[in-house]
Every structure is written in structure tokens, then in C-alpha cells.
Amino acid sequence: MGSGGADGIPALWASSPVSDHARLNGGKDVRTRASALINGELKIDFGPDTLAQIQRCRLDPRDWRAILITHSHDDHLAPREFQYMYPPFVDSGTPVPPVYGGSTVIERIQAELEEGRRPSLYPLETGRTVRVCDYEVTPISAKHSDSEECFNFVIAREKTILYAVDTGYYEEPTWDALQRWKFDGIVIECTEGLNPTEYSGHLAAQDVRDVVGRLRQMGAASNSTVVCTSHHAHTGRATHGELQAFFEPHGITVGYDGLEIRL
Ligand SMILES: [Zn+2]
Ligand SMILES: [Zn+2]
Secondary structure: OEOEOOOOEOOOOOOOHHHHHHHHHOHHHOEOEOEEEEOOOEEEOEOOOHHHHHHHHOOOHHHOOEEEOOOOOOOOEOHHHHHHHOOOOOOOOOOOOOEEEOHHHHHHHHHHOOOOOOOOEEEOOOOOOEEEOOEEEEEEEOOOOOOOOOEEEEEEOOOEEEEEOOOOOOOHHHHHHHOOOOOOEEEEEOOOEOOOOOOOOOOEHHHHHHHHHHHHHOOOOOOOOEEEEEOEOHHHOOOHHHHHHHHHHHOOEOOOOOOOOOO
């Protein structure tokens, strides 16, 4: 639904070549905050652009059966938007999907919304598979923040996908954990684009190539695995077209807002 980093593209306040290009040309270079929806019913993250995304994609959130939250950063969790699930904004009795997340996510929602006016909250732990609706969801440890446990998700039903937003290059225990799956699809962040930095909590294009290469090498991904990028930031100094030129030889699709992937 969304394929942008924390401040989107064009960035909320910044002037930069990529932001200016997006302002001028629109299209795939316009990116709202990263977000995804599985089979129209399992929502990943609930950021500040959720309303704009359901309007653009013509979705009805009342179809969502559960919401998984990767971590508590503002581009992934806008807890006060949950208030519109309750009267007087909707009729009483309107179903509210349960929310799954780590302890920081749960504490943040509890701090922002009073009991009775917030969704049911279910804690997630690294490596512990939980059944969410008909899906087996396994949180794996992202390398993203020292101040909270951030998750990437393995989601399995008939097909198995890895949702790898936000993360840097995984620590070795995470690589060990990934050995047990064969992914049909991977959504992977590419925040730093063609402008890698010293920060270790995000991936640049060359890191995405390396992570996907290692997943292929260990058999967790194959040439038939659909791999798609997300969470692109204007500070990555790359337009959609420039990212496509980088990723095409590696069999990786550059994501964009509204992209639908069929596996
Ligand atoms: Zn983010
Ligand atoms: Zn983050």
C-alpha cells in the first residue's frame, strides 16, 4: 500500500533532488509511508498514511481481520488513528480487528488510548509462531533499534512470505532462524537506496542485493521467489527508475505505492 520511508517521498518538509523529481513528475516516485496488506485481510503496520492509502487503493478496513505492527516508530504506528474505530465515528458494535506487536508497541497504544477504546492487544515475541486468523506468523528479530525489539515477519498459509521492513543486515541468530523457510515472496526495505550511510539499522541497495543473495544461497529463496523493495527514502538519492536500473540484473522488483503482488 505504501513504499516510502519515515518522511515519505516527496519528503514532508525536505527539498532534495528525489523529492523535487517526485513533486514534478508524480507516478511511482510518490511514496507514502511503508505499509502492506495480505490477501485483503491481514494488515501490516498502521501508519499515518493509512487513510490516504485506503482511499487510493479503494480498500475497506472493515475487511481487515488482524493488524500486525513491526515496531513503534511513527511511520509504522499512528495509534490515535485507532480512535475512529469507535463511536461516535462508527455505530456501536462495529468489529475491531485485534492488534499484534512487541511490548513497546503495546505500551504505546495503551498510553495513547484508554481501555475500552482501543483494540485487543496481543504480544509477539521473537521466534514464537502465533496463529493469526488462518496464518502462521513468526516474528523474527530485525536489526533496527537499540531501544525496542523490532520485528520482521514470516507469514505462512499456502505461500510463505518474508516482510523485512525496517531492518539493517541481520545478526547471525536471525540468519540461523531463517534457514527453516523457503519464501515464495519477500518484501525488503531499501531506505538508503544508492546512498549508503554508516547507520546499521537500514539497508542500501547494495545491502538488499547482498541479503537477497545470501537468502538465495542458503535456499530460503530461489529464482522463482518474488522479491520486491519498499521503505524508500528521498535521502537514498535514487528515483524509481534509477533503482530499477540497479535491481533489474538481480531479479528484484522495485516497489511502489499500490503495487499488487500475486504469488
Ligand atoms: Zn520506517
Ligand atoms: Zn523504524
